[in-house]
Amino acid sequence: MQSQVIRIEANDWQAVQGSDAWRAALEGGKVLFFPRLGFDLQPGERALLRPDIRDPGVRNISLNVDGSLKGAMGDAATQAALAAMITRFREQALGLIGTLLPHYTSALRLAPTSYRPMQVENRQQSWRADDRRLHVDAFPSRPNYGERILRVFANVNPEGMPRVWRVGEPFETVARKFLPRAKPYSAWQAKVLQALHVTKSFRSEYDHLMLQLHDGMKRDMDYQHNSPQETVPFPAGSVWVCFSDQATHAVMSGQYMLEQTLHLPAAHAYDKDASPLAILTRLVGRPLHGVPPQQGA
Ligand code: SIN
Ligand code: FE
Numbered sequence: 498m499q500s501q502v503i504r505i506e507a508n509d510w511q512a513v514q515g516s517d518a519w520r521a522a523l524e525g526g527k528v529l530f531f532p533r534l535g536f537d538l539q540p541g542e543r544a545l546l547r548p549d550i551r552d553p554g555v556r557n558i559s560l561n562v563d564g565s566l567k568g569a570m571g572d573a574a575t576q577a578a579l580a581a582m583i584t585r586f587r588e589q590a591l592g593l594i595g596t597l598l599p600h601y602t603s604a605l606r607l608a609p610t611s612y613r614p615m616q617v618e619n620r621q622q623s624w625r626a627d628d629r630r631l632h633v634d635a636f637p638s639r640p641n642y643g644e645r646i647l648r649v650f651a652n653v654n655p656e657g658m659p660r661v662w663r664v665g666e667p668f669e670t671v672a673r674k675f676l677p678r679a680k681p682y683s684a685w686q687a688k689v690l691q692a693l694h695v696t697k698s699f700r701s702e703y704d705h706l707m708l709q710l711h712d713g714m715k716r717d718m719d720y721q722h723n724s725p726q727e728t729v730p731f732p733a734g735s736v737w738v739c740f741s742d743q744a745t746h747a748v749m750s751g752q753y754m755l756e757q758t759l760h761l762p763a764a765h766a767y768d769k770d771a772s773p774l775a776i777l778t779r780l781v782g783r784p785l786h787g788v789p790p791q792q793g794a
Contacts, residue, residue: 498727501527501665501727501744502527502727503522503528503529505519505529505530507533509534510534510589510592511593512596513593513596517767519597523738523740526668526739526745528662528739529739530729530735531736534593535735536586536589536653536736538655539581539585542582544578545579546653546654547614548752550570550614551568551569551615552568552570554568557611557613558613560583562609564580566579566580583610586757590610590649590651590759591607593736593738597738601647601761601765604761605760606761608757608760610755611758613753614752614753615752617749617750618749624715624716629749630715630747631715631746631747632714632747633668633711633741633773634742635708635711637696637708638696638697639696640701642703642704643785644762644763645761645772646740647738647761648740648757649736649738649757649759650731650736650737650738650755650756651756652731652732652735652736653734653754654754655733658750658751659733660730660751661730661731662728662730662731662747662748662749663726663746664745664746668744668773668776671710671714672773674720675709679706679709680705687705702785703774703785706777706785707777714745742773743772763775
């Protein structure tokens with residue numbers, strides 16, 4: 498399998514000029530890897546890199562879109578320092594995406610920024626929540642109707658530990674393998690899930706199929722071990738970007754990462770035919786109601 502990771506030697510967050518080849522790679526589901534684009538800690542921020550700074554009741558510390566901080570322990574000064582560090586990362590991530598993908602800028606919707614101080618190897622999770630298994634991102638409670646999940650990651654480990662990912666097959670290959678095994682969609686069931694508030698809004702057929710791919714890959718141990726894949730150690734002090742709803746990924750080890758999520762309407766891509774929504778629609782052969790019903794799909 499051709500490598501799904503594209504190495505880009507830029508060393509200035511604000512001066513990475515996008516290229517058509519990189520954009521096509523990203524929209525083709527590849528991971529853009531910037532080995533020389535570290536996130537620099539300010540004096541004093543090293544003290545924020547400890548696992549017990551996270552409230553044990555949450556998965557990650559996050560900076561909401563309104564600037565409020567969630568999931569952190571510590572006094573007001575610690576919380577303010579965390580918010581400042583995560584805000585600075587948010588600004589750098591937005592700057593990077595703005596120069597790399599200028600066409601996206603007007604359509605991007607900001608999502609929370611996360612700080613993940615936990616050691617990946619120690620997490621105990623159900624198979625479905627276990628991100629050490631190869632998957633594409635799809636969330637059971639949050640239908641997105643094909644809106645894209647663009648993520649910027651920075652490994653800020655202070656001891657030089659890499660964040661080790663596995664990166665798997667292209668999305669269309671995955672879809673061709675797992676669609677035939679997908680449970681059929683039921684709009685009736687989707688209505689019940691919405692009424693019970695299991696989902697925050699109506700789960701479209703697109704969202705159903707994405708979850709089927711996510712679960713299908715994660716529960717198939719033969720696929721996990723034997724499908725084409727590469728192990729990618731992202732070094733401490735590096736950055737990488739991917740559409741996590743499209744790039745097949747798993748995290749195997751590492752600790753201390755910053756992550757920015759941005760959402761993009763599928764129709765706003767450079768190549769409208771490359772998105773998971775476009776690929777699944779083509780493979781299934783009918784519209785998947787990628788737009789919420791109340792918006793007229
Ligand atoms: C994931 O999105 O599956 C996890 C990525 C990471 O924690 O490195
Ligand atoms: Fe993921």
